[in-house]
Amino acid sequence: MFMHERRSKILDYLNKEQRVTVKELAKRLSVSEATLRTDFSDMEKEGLLKRTHGGAIIGQFDEKQFSFSNREKKNKEEKSLISIKAEKLISANQCILLDASSTALELAKRLKENPKRLTIVTNGIYTALELRDVPEFTVILIGGVIRTGSGSLESTIDAGLLSKINIDLMFTSASGFDFEKGLTDFNVYEVELKKEMVKASSKVIALLDYSKFGKSSLVTFATVDEISTIITDGQLSNEYIQLMEKSDIKLL
Numbered sequence: 001m002f003m004h005e006r007r008s009k010i011l012d013y014l015n016k017e018q019r020v021t022v023k024e025l026a027k028r029l030s031v032s033e034a035t036l037r038t039d040f041s042d043m044e045k046e047g048l049l050k051r052t053h054g055g056a057i058i059g060q061f062d063e064k065q066f067s068f069s070n071r072e073k074k075n076k077e078e079k080s081l082i083s084i085k086a087e088k089l090i091s092a093n094q095c096i097l098l099d100a101s102s103t104a105l106e107l108a109k110r111l112k113e114n115p116k117r118l119t120i121v122t123n124g125i126y127t128a129l130e131l132r133d134v135p136e137f138t139v140i141l142i143g144g145v146i147r148t149g150s151g152s153l154e155s156t157i158d159a160g161l162l163s164k165i166n167i168d169l170m171f172t173s174a175s176g177f178d179f180e181k182g183l184t185d186f187n188v189y190e191v192e193l194k195k196e197m198v199k200a201s202s203k204v205i206a207l208l209d210y211s212k213f214g215k216s217s218l219v220t221f222a223t224v225d226e227i228s229t230i231i232t233d234g235q236l237s238n239e240y241i242q243l244m245e246k247s248d249i250k251l252l
Contacts, residue, residue: 100152176215210234
């Protein structure tokens with residue numbers, strides 16, 4: 001069993017039962033207790049659970065830490081600068097996809113200020129509401145499940161719709177990015193939908209402020225070879241720049 005599959009199952013158990021023990025889970029998943037302790041440690045850092053003596057519980061702090069309102073307040077200036085660059089890549093009459101990230105919402109606000117005829121697909125509730133009254137925009141909201149504290153519609157219930165739409169550009173953010181795992185996120189359920197979004201898009205453009213580089217979260221939704229462009233506000237190391245050149249990723 002791969003790490004992300006194992007950790008996804010850990011979250012499933014926690015969501016159903018609220019708490020798990022290392023011994024019990026080791027038997028269920030047929031893995032060592034040492035492996036699970038490492039999982040618990042990493043997942044606690046991500047805010048996905050809270051370790052206890054001999055196990056873990058699903059903590060109330062998780063929702064606050066990763067709630068949309070909390071994420072929207074972070075690095076607002078950086079997100080604004082990134083959105084300025086991103087807007088320049090969009091041409092009239094294109095079909096674009098905006099994920100439910102706070103950075104994509106910033107891009108939506110920028111598009112609203114200088115509207116052009118676009119079809120905009122999103123799973124972001126706040127993004128759809130931001131764009132709903134602009135006559136130049138055709139907004140398609142991908143349906144799913146609303147999770148407490150989230151600004152997104154999750155699950156792949158409505159993912160089949162993506163196969164019927166020709167998406168030119170996908171704009172997405174992530175919890176972390178590195179060259180081993182690509183774009184990663186902590187929300188297992190939203191990640192499954194984002195994987196479908198990546199498959200349906202001709203180009204994937206990652207909107208990443210400086211805090212996202214060198215970090216890895218729970219599940220990968222876009223590998224390095226699936227990323228066309230990365231837009232960032234920070235200065236990257238020469239090593240990162242060289243790796244992007246080798247991977248044919250355009251850096252803005």
